Amino acid sequence: MAMAVKAEEVRDYEVCGPPGMEEETYIPPKIAVREVSKVYTSKNKSFTALENISLEIRENEFISIVGPSGCGKSTLLKMLAGLEMPTQGKIWVEGDEVRGPGADRGMVFQAYTLFPWLTVADNIAFGLKLNGVPETRRREIVKKYLNLIGLERFANSYPKELSGGMKQRVAIARALANNPSVLLMDEPFGALDPQTKATMQELLLDIWRQERSTVVFITHDIEEAIFLSQRVYVMQSGPGRIVAEFKIDLPEQRNNDIKDTKAFINLKRKIVALIKN
Numbered sequence: 001m002a003m004a005v006k007a008e009e010v011r012d013y014e015v016c017g018p019p020g021m022e023e024e025t026y027i028p029p030k031i032a033v034r035e036v037s038k039v040y041t042s043k044n045k046s047f048t049a050l051e052n053i054s055l056e057i058r059e060n061e062f063i064s065i066v067g068p069s070g071c072g073k074s075t076l077l078k079m080l081a082g083l084e085m086p087t088q089g090k091i092w093v094e095g096d097e098v099r100g101p102g103a104d105r106g107m108v109f110q111a112y113t114l115f116p117w118l119t120v121a122d123n124i125a126f127g128l129k130l131n132g133v134p135e136t137r138r139r140e141i142v143k144k145y146l147n148l149i150g151l152e153r154f155a156n157s158y159p160k161e162l163s164g165g166m167k168q169r170v171a172i173a174r175a176l177a178n179n180p181s182v183l184l185m186d187e188p189f190g191a192l193d194p195q196t197k198a199t200m201q202e203l204l205l206d207i208w209r210q211e212r213s214t215v216v217f218i219t220h221d222i223e224e225a226i227f228l229s230q231r232v233y234v235m236q237s238g239p240g241r242i243v244a245e246f247k248i249d250l251p252e253q254r255n256n257d258i259k260d261t262k263a264f265i266n267l268k269r270k271i272v273a274l275i276k277n
């Protein structure tokens with residue numbers, strides 16, 4: 001659950017807008033991470049997974065976080081979700097400090113996490129039912145999202161009857177159906193074959209343009225991060241930290257052909273070089 005914080009606690013990011021911007025025109029970020037560190041402790045041993053992470057994400061932004069395996073990407077996302085707490089520092093979503101999971105943050109993981117005993121429609125409706133949304137309204141919402149992911153014909157199918165890509169489409173629909181203010185995605189297409197992955201990336205961009213959600217996307221696939229995002233944060237390990245931030249100045253309307261353009265290849269080269277270092 002996100003808790004309200006006192007004005008003085010949020011002041012630092014409310015007034016620290018981009019250089020040259022007047023205070024009155026500065027819009028506070030949707031998500032603010034301030035000097036966050038995470039130390040895991042087990043059997044008297046401690047391990048610093050993340051050190052001094054600070055970032056800001058604006059409303060309707062699509063940002064990705066890339067970095068080598070073990071640099072703490074999932075740990076950071078879990079903290080945004082409220083599934084792990086920072087050892088130091090603070091995280092705010094819409095000005096409320098994150099102190100646990102909440103319906104305002106929807107999650108999609110790499111592992112297929114649909115309920116096998118529920119149909120596609122019931123999987124999408126799961127959170128709505130839990131929140132007491134009346135049946136007629138539930139049906140309308142499920143219909144809207146089945147349409148958005150192009151799986152109307154599979155409303156009454158069970159997860160085991162679906163391909164990996166179809167399952168992830170349902171997982172995205174299930175997360176969106178609850179109308180979260182932020183969508184947190186942890187390598188959602190990591191287990192898909194390259195062709196399905198490319199199709200899913202285009203579908204996700206379509207959905208993001210229509211829904212205008214704020215998306216935080218974790219991946220170790222640099223091409224995927226550039227293709228999807230407006231900004232990319234690059235992490236390194238030992239301990240996990242942010243080493244660079246790239247603004248992706250590519251047209252908003254993108255399809256997979258953009259991956260062959262000079263601008264795209266240049267960006268990819270720069271990020272690969274940073275991660276190799």
Ligand SMILES: Nc1ncnc2c1ncn2[C@@H]1O[C@H](COP(=O)(O)OP(=O)(O)OP(=O)(O)O)[C@@H](O)[C@H]1O
Pocket residue numbers: 040041042047049067068069070071072073074075076220
């Ligand atoms: N619950 C835990 N207890 C102890 N150490 C942990 C725990 N969870 C993660 N770690 C360690 O923290 C580091 C960061 O893990 P994390 O899963 O966040 O990395 P990642 O960048 O998402 O990796 P990958 O890309 O392989 O999924 C790793 O060294 C991992 O072993």
